[in-house]
Amino acid sequence: MREFILMGMLMLLLMLMASLAALALGINVSQAIAFALLMSIPLNLLVYYYSDQIVLAMTRAKLVDESEAPLLHRIVERVAMRAGIPKPRVAIVPTDVPNAFATGRSPEKAVVAVTRGAIRLLSEDELEAVIGHEISHVKHRDVLVATMAAVIASAIGWLAYTARWGAIFSYGDREERGSTLVLLLASILVPIFAAMIQMAISRAREYKADEGSAYITRKPHALISALQRIENYVRRKPETRMNPSTSCLWIVNPFRGSSLEELFSTHPPTWKRIERLRRIAREMGLSI
Numbered sequence: 001m002r003e004f005i006l007m008g009m010l011m012l013l014l015m016l017m018a019s020l021a022a023l024a025l026g027i028n029v030s031q032a033i034a035f036a037l038l039m040s041i042p043l044n045l046l047v048y049y050y051s052d053q054i055v056l057a058m059t060r061a062k063l064v065d066e067s068e069a070p071l072l073h074r075i076v077e078r079v080a081m082r083a084g085i086p087k088p089r090v091a092i093v094p095t096d097v098p099n100a101f102a103t104g105r106s107p108e109k110a111v112v113a114v115t116r117g118a119i120r121l122l123s124e125d126e127l128e129a130v131i132g133h134e135i136s137h138v139k140h141r142d143v144l145v146a147t148m149a150a151v152i153a154s155a156i157g158w159l160a161y162t163a164r165w166g167a168i169f170s171y172g173d174r175e176e177r178g179s180t181l182v183l184l185l186a187s188i189l190v191p192i193f194a195a196m197i198q199m200a201i202s203r204a205r206e207y208k209a210d211e212g213s214a215y216i217t218r219k220p221h222a223l224i225s226a227l228q229r230i231e232n233y234v235r236r237k238p239e240t241r242m243n244p245s246t247s248c249l250w251i252v253n254p255f256r257g258s259s260l261e262e263l264f265s266t267h268p269p270t271w272k273r274i275e276r277l278r279r280i281a282r283e284m285g286l287s288i
Contacts, residue, residue: 006201007152014036014152015033017159018033018159023163023183035158035159036154036158044147049105060094063089063091064090069119072090075127083132086108088107091114092113095239096237097234098230098233099115099254100250101134101250102135106141106144107141112138129226132216133209145205149201153194153197156190160191203265230252
C-alpha cells in the first residue's frame with residue numbers, strides 16, 4: 001500500500017511539473033507530459049529489458065554453472081522452489097566485500113549474484129537468508145517497480161529542465177519576474193522531491209524483501225546475522241573498485257554503509273531492518 005501511495009505522489013509531482021513546464025513554454029499540459037515521457041521512456045525501457053546484461057557487466061559478475069559453485073546452486077534452487085518461482089541463473093562477483101544482488105526483468109530472466117566475500121564469510125544459513133532476500137526481489141518483480149519509478153522521475157527531470165530554460169528565456173519585465181523566479185525555484189525543488197520519493201520506494205522494497213526472506217527461508221535470525229556481518233565489513237572496508245551507481249542493487253550499500261542520510265538513501269539503516277526482522281521473528285514464533 002505504501003508503494004502505491006508513493007507512486008501516486010510521483011504522478012502528482014509529474015502533473016505539477018508538467019503544468020509548470022506548459023506555463024513556461026506556452027503549450028498544454030498533455031503536450032508537456034508527452035514530451036517528457038518521449039524523452040525518458042526509451043532509455044528506461046532499454047535498461048529494463050537488458051538489466052541483467054547491463055548489471056552483470058557493471059559489477060563484473062560471472063555466471064557460473066553447478067560444477068563451479070555446487071553449494072550456491074543448491075541454495076538458490078531450494079529457495080526458489082520455496083518461493084514458487086523458476087530457479088534464477090547464478091553469478092559470482094569477484095570482490096571480497098560480502099554482498100549480493102538480484103537482477104532481471106522477470107523471474108524467468110532473473111540472475112542472483114553473490115560476491116566471493118559473501119561465500120567465504122557467511123555461514124550456509126546466512127547465505128540462504130541473503131539469497132532469500134534476493135529471491136524475494138525477483139518474486140515481487142522489483143526491477144519493474146524500480147523502472148516505473150525511474151520513468152516517472154526521469155520525466156519530471158526533463159520537464160524541470162525544460163521549464164527552467166523556458167523561464168530563463170521568458171524572463172521579462174519586473175511584473176513577470178516574480179512568477180519566473182517561482183517557476184525556477186519549483187523546477188529545482190520538484191525533481192528533488194521526486195528523487196526523495198523514488199528513494200523511499202526503494203527503501204520500502206528492501207523492507208519487503210527482508211520480510212520475504214524471513215517467510216521463505218524461515219531464518220530471520222540468520223538474515224539479521226548476515227546483515228550485521230556485511231554492514232560491519234563495509235564500514236571497515238567499503239567497496240572501491242566498482243561503479244557506485246550500482247549501490248541500489250546490493251542487499252547492503254557496499255560503498256558507504258549507512259553513512260548517507262536516510263532520506264536520500266536507497267537502503268534503510270541496517271539497524272532498522274534488524275529491528276523489523278526481530279519483530280517478524282517474534283510474530284513467527286521463532287526464538288533466538
